[in-house]
Amino acid sequence: MIRVGVVGLGKMGLSHHALLNAHPEVEVVGVCDSAKYVLGVLEKNTGVATYSDYGRLLEEAKPEAVVIATPSRFHVEMVRTALERDIHVFCEKPLTLTAADADLLAGLAAERGLVTQVGYHNRFVAAFQEVKRLLDFGAIGEVTHVMGEAYGPVVLKPKGKTWRSSKSEGGGCLFDYAAHVINLVHWYMGAPVGVGGTVLPRIFSSETDDGALSTLYFEGGRTGQISVDWSDESYRKMTTRVTIWGTAGRIFADRQEVQAYLREDAKIPEGYEEGWNLRYTTELTKPVWFYLRGEEYSAQLEAFVERVGRGEAEGEGGFESAAITDRTIAMMVADAERGPSTLAGGLDDEITTAATPRRRRLWRKAA
Amino acid sequence: MSIAPDAVGPAQVSSATGLDRLLFGDNQFFGINHMSEEKARAQAMRFREVEAVIDVLDAAYEEGVRTFMCTTHDRIALVCDHMRANPERYSGFAFYPGMPYAHKYANAVTENGMLGAVKRFLPEEGLFDAAIRGGASLAKKDVEGMTTLLIDAEMKMFQGLRTPVIFLQNLVVDLLLGLGFKDAFRVFADHVRERYGAEPGFITMNLPLLLRVLDEVGIEDPVVCANINKIGFRMCGGLDAYEAALREHRCRAIAMSVYASGAIPPAEAIEWVCEQPNIHSIVFGASSRANIRNTRELVASHWEL
Numbered sequence: 178m179i180r181v182g183v184v185g186l187g188k189m190g191l192s193h194h195a196l197l198n199a200h201p202e203v204e205v206v207g208v209c210d211s212a213k214y215v216l217g218v219l220e221k222n223t224g225v226a227t228y229s230d231y232g233r234l235l236e237e238a239k240p241e242a243v244v245i246a247t248p249s250r251f252h253v254e255m256v257r258t259a260l261e262r263d264i265h266v267f268c269e270k271p272l273t274l275t276a277a278d279a280d281l282l283a284g285l286a287a288e289r290g291l292v293t294q295v296g297y298h299n300r301f302v303a304a305f306q307e308v309k310r311l312l313d314f315g316a317i318g319e320v321t322h323v324m325g326e327a328y329g330p331v332v333l334k335p336k337g338k339t340w341r342s343s344k345s346e347g348g349g350c351l352f353d354y355a356a357h358v359i360n361l362v363h364w365y366m367g368a369p370v371g372v373g374g375t376v377l378p379r380i381f382s383s384e385t386d387d388g389a390l391s392t393l394y395f396e397g398g399r400t401g402q403i404s405v406d407w408s409d410e411s412y413r414k415m416t417t418r419v420t421i422w423g424t425a426g427r428i429f430a431d432r433q434e435v436q437a438y439l440r441e442d443a444k445i446p447e448g449y450e451e452g453w454n455l456r457y458t459t460e461l462t463k464p465v466w467f468y469l470r471g472e473e474y475s476a477q478l479e480a481f482v483e484r485v486g487r488g489e490a491e492g493e494g495g496f497e498s499a500a501i502t503d504r505t506i507a508m509m510v511a512d513a514e515r516g517p518s519t520l521a522g523g524l525d526d527e528i529t530t531a532a533t534p535r536r537r538r539l540w541r542k543a544a
Numbered sequence: 545m546s547i548a549p550d551a552v553g554p555a556q557v558s559s560a561t562g563l564d565r566l567l568f569g570d571n572q573f574f575g576i577n578h579m580s581e582e583k584a585r586a587q588a589m590r591f592r593e594v595e596a597v598i599d600v601l602d603a604a605y606e607e608g609v610r611t612f613m614c615t616t617h618d619r620i621a622l623v624c625d626h627m628r629a630n631p632e633r634y635s636g637f638a639f640y641p642g643m644p645y646a647h648k649y650a651n652a653v654t655e656n657g658m659l660g661a662v663k664r665f666l667p668e669e670g671l672f673d674a675a676i677r678g679g680a681s682l683a684k685k686d687v688e689g690m691t692t693l694l695i696d697a698e699m700k701m702f703q704g705l706r707t708p709v710i711f712l713q714n715l716v717v718d719l720l721l722g723l724g725f726k727d728a729f730r731v732f733a734d735h736v737r738e739r740y741g742a743e744p745g746f747i748t749m750n751l752p753l754l755l756r757v758l759d760e761v762g763i764e765d766p767v768v769c770a771n772i773n774k775i776g777f778r779m780c781g782g783l784d785a786y787e788a789a790l791r792e793h794r795c796r797a798i799a800m801s802v803y804a805s806g807a808i809p810p811a812e813a814i815e816w817v818c819e820q821p822n823i824h825s826i827v828f829g830a831s832s833r834a835n836i837r838n839t840r841e842l843v844a845s846h847w848e849l
Contacts, residue, residue: 194722195723196722198724199721224724413575434580459807462777465780466781467750468750468778469718469719470715
């Protein structure tokens with residue numbers, strides 16, 4: 178049995194707790210939250226040991242691994258405390274709110290050989306895994322461009338404050354929503370070397386962004402674009418999709434299906450053929466031990482638990498890859514601050530003088 | 545059994561179980577399709593107006609499929625209004641509501657926190673009474689009062705309509721099951737029986753485990769609804785575990801997702817499901833009279849309807 182503690186009992190924390198509690202090889206040795214009524218209800222009705230103090234949970238319940246699902250601003254301290262005690266960590270996304278913090282945690286975990294993972298569950302969605310498999314196989318030749326999108330109905334009107342509406346606490350669409358797409362895109366493409374044209378629009382929120390638009394530059398002249406909007410009511414729930422163009426074809430995927438168009442000269446994987454190919458989640462998805470909100474949530478914890486069991490530090494979705502996401506987010510924030518790089522009024526000037534690009538401070542984000 | 549196109553066919557109630565054998569689901573009306581976002585969107589467009597939903601329900605009714613197993617989505621309230629306004633026409637119609645409509649709660653928990661979400665969904669009517677019951681239940685750290693309040697809030701739209709079975713949705717069932725919050729099933733069952741004279745039902749993606757736990761808390765011969773399909777799609781524990789669980793536990797099982805969102809050809813899907821042990825009913829979704837009739841005829845070739 179692997180002894181696990183669950184920290185933070187919001188939507189994700191409760192869901193992780195339920196999945197782990199149902200896992201045959203896991204013992205949830207304690208849960209921790211600041212809301213005492215939640216702890217009271219759980220303790221009385223399920224018998225789980227509850228803690229309102231994180232330090233006491235680590236001290237008394239002695240978990241081998243913790244799942245951290247607290248508001249994002251608490252991640253750094255909590256994760257570091259666990260790592261320093263040689264406890265394996267599964268942390269909800271985003272790992273941290275700064276690139277430096279993410280590097281620090283990734284470094285610390287690597288130094289100590291601990292198992293880490295961040296809740297970027299798209300890496301455990303069967304359709305997105307199939308895309309990865311196709312890309313690694315070289316099915317669409319040299320990848321040239323990727324489009325990563327996510328839309329959903331999260332913030333549909335101006336509203337009151339929670340930590341999610343505060344920029345400094347890791348709220349906003351970029352940290353909370355677009356992070357998933359960014360993570361998926363660099364899983365396929367590698368770490369971006371730069372970003373440009375970033376816009377982080379405010380639609381309904383007063384302090385934070387409700388969308389994220391950006392161009393990502395990758396090695397070898399490859400590019401990517403991110404288009405995310407969490408104020409889109411036309412989607413029933415968060416919908417993430419990717420389209421990838423290559424010299425030998427194109428792949429489209431969302432949670433439900435993979436559509437792959439392979440050209441005649443493509444290197445065609447077994448089971449695929451030239452032209453259009455369709456694969457549905459019903460055939461791609463592997464069974465899980467317990468289902469709550471989607472196989473991917475179970476599968477990501479299964480992977481973590483298995484790695485903890487084997488003491489295997491290397492694996493899918495570790496801190497190092499999450500740090501790439503955090504760094505990309507930091508680049509996007511900086512880029513968005515600069516505004517447009519080419520202005521209508523300066524166009525003639527640019528063309529005739531062919532000047533080296535200048536940093537422009539003319540255009541500031543509307544207050 | 546074949547019926548004339550215009551005739552109102554017989555309702556398929558199994559006298560042995562009191563459960564209809566063929567139930568009409570509502571996923572198609574809300575743009576839910578587990579295989580394709582495009583299909584889901586096309587359906588959402590097609591059923592934009594509640595009249596389009598009612599047309600399909602009418603077709604189902606005329607084909608003898610008279611139980612509507614539905615969520616407590618706001619739009620269902622409009623369907624309820626229509627049924628209430630035409631009591632004679634729909635005298636044989638029954639709702640099997642499934643609650644809660646999960647997305648509104650999930651979003652509310654993210655927005656308002658756990659306590660805020662609960663407060664948001666307390667019934668407005670009798671607010672004073674509700675607040676006291678709710679307040680006291682939190683202080684006692686007892687979920688019972690809160691749970692029953694939320695059930696009543698969800699049931700408001702069905703007032704005056706027949707709801708012989710009331711389901712707890714899979715997201716909640718499976719969350720409680722995972723947490724080991726077993727008494728909540730008992731609370732739900734008791735309240736649904738006492739207040740609504742209805743059979744409690746439980747939707748799950750983890751049927752073998754749920755049947756064990758319902759046994760443990762003494763809910764006998766429960767009505768349960770789960771994905772049961774030939775390819776084992778979303779059947780946690782696997783096909784063999786499902787078969788064993790269905791044989792070993794006395795229960796009234798309703799098979800859903802029998803076509804696995806279209807991954808299995810209809811005839812093959814229905815033949816397989818009808819051969820499984822202890823399955824009392826099938827719930828299916830369709831958007832046209834032709835598909836409703838096809839499914840009904842396929843099932844009728846295996847089961848006596």
